[in-house]
Amino acid sequence: MPSLKNNIYAVTLLFIFNGCLFGSWAAKVPFFKQSFGLDEQTLSIFLLLLALGAVVSFPLAGKLSDKLGVQAVSKLAYVLYPIPFISLALSSNSIALAVSLFCFGFLHGAMDVVMNSWAAKTESLSNRKLMPFFHAMFSLGAGIGAAGAVLFIWAGASTLMHFVIVSALFVPFYMLFHQSGLITLVAASTQASSATSHATLPKVFLVSIGLIAMSCALGEGAIADWSAVIMRQAFATDMSFAAWAYAVFSIFMVLARLLGHVFIEKCGVSQTVRGCALFSLVGVLIIILVQSPALALVGFALMGIGYSVVVPLVFSKAASINEHKSGVAIAFVAAFAYGGMLCGPVVIGVLAHHTSLKEALYLLAILPVYIFITAYLLSPKYRIS
Incomplete structure (x- = not known):
């Protein structure tokens, strides 16, 4: 039986690394x-290439993970990811x-698939909800990456030097994990899962909660790529101040994810999700x-809190539908996310081209309404008929 702690360490590293880059x-x-x-x-077209x-x-x-295992593919992605970066x-x-x-x-998406798959397998070894914590580590990494960009800009460093140094900082961690044997095989019940691989999942329900994840993730993706541009263009800030938009968003997101369990225990899943929507x-x-611009940073902080625990809770709900098909269910809703x-x-780029960046953000004011209305679906008490 492999060490649960070792797997948590390894998956945490992957989430921080992916988020930082x-x-x-x-x-x-x-x-x-x-x-x-x-x-x-034009920027939207370039961002579409990243998405593609x-x-x-x-x-x-997914195929490589099934054939070689999530650990082997994760290590490969870890090595290759800095190259296109x-x-x-x-x-x-x-x-x-x-x-x-x-x-x-391509490498970002590949690492997303394998690290969430590994996270789900690790969570299955524990009696705790680990997914919010792992997603908090991605947010922590993203916040560190964005805040680091501010420091490199202040120092007058070139983008090449910036990206090389960020990549190099993670080399010792890879060597440490590799040499200490922390990246070990996860003894998740994959055989039991494959034995019931033909079990039927409630697709309509999965689509409904998948749309919750999509509504949240759409806003998160938009803020990731447009927050700094919004600060530069709509609030006329310099580049160093503009970089703080995503840094503040990510920092408050990770804090909310780390503290999310407190509110879930006191208020319940549904009320917590409704609060996030607001x-x-x-x-x-x-x-x-x-x-x-200072008040705008407050807005980004509130959005970071609002987007914090929704997607992890969607993943947990999907996994709870059928313990033998949890991986399939997570993969289904992850596609929406x-x-x-x-x-x-x-979408924000196209809307901004025809209107303005601020007007394009009204789309992000509509999506929380769906999350608020359908939050009851994520409650552990809600049973799928």
């Missing part, structure tokens, strides 16, 4: 937009940037209506 990229989007002279619509790379990677990463900074023209973004999205609604309205995460930046 993605957060570093997100904070530097205005730099790439300015350097390559991209308008909102991730979508292409999903089935391939650094190549972004090396891009000298639009074609090179497009190829780098596609490859970066936080995200108020946050986006502040960003739309105010003129002060990742679809929202990847489509969010593109």
Whole structure:
């Protein structure tokens, strides 16, 4: 029986690593937009290439994980992920940037699949809800990446130096885990799961909660890629201040995820989700209506709280439907979550091109309404008939 603690350490590293590289990229989007002279619509097309790379990677990463195991594929993704990340900074023209973004999205999506699969298997070894914690580690990594971008900008470092240093910082952790044997096989009940692989899952219910995840993830994806641009364009801030938008969003998200269990225990799942929906609604309205950059940061903080525990709770609910088919159920709703995460930046970009960035954000004020109305579906007391 492998050590549960070892698996938690390994999965935590993957979530922090993935979040840090993605957060570093997100904070530097205005730099790439300015350097390559991209308008909102053109930037949306480039972001779509990143999304397309991730979508292409999903089935391939799933097949490799089944054949080689999530641990082997995770280590491979860990080694390869920094390559397209650094190549972004090396891009000298639009074609090179497009190829780098596609490859970066491919490795980001592949790591998303394998690390969430590993997280689900690890959670199955425990009697605790670990998914919110792991997602908190992604947010922590993203916040560290975005905040680190601020420091590199203040120091006057080039984007290439920035991305190389961030990637290099994770090399010792890989060597430590690899040499100490922390990355061990997860003894999850995959045989029991495959024995009931033909069991029927309630697809209508999964679609309903999948849309909750999509509504949340769409906003999260939009903020990841557009927050710094919004601060630069709508509030006329400099690049270092603009980078704080995603940093504040991520920091408050990780704090809310780490403290989420307290509110879940006191208020219940449904009320916690409804509260999150209200936080995200108020946050986006502040960003739309105010003129002060400082107040806008408050809006991003509230949105970070609002988007914090919803998707992890959707994953937990999906996994609880059928313990032998938990992986299949999680994969089903994860497709909605990742679809929202990847489509969010593109949708906001297209809307902004035809209206304005602030007006495009009204979409993010509509989505919390669905989350608020359907929050009861995530309650452990709700039974699927």
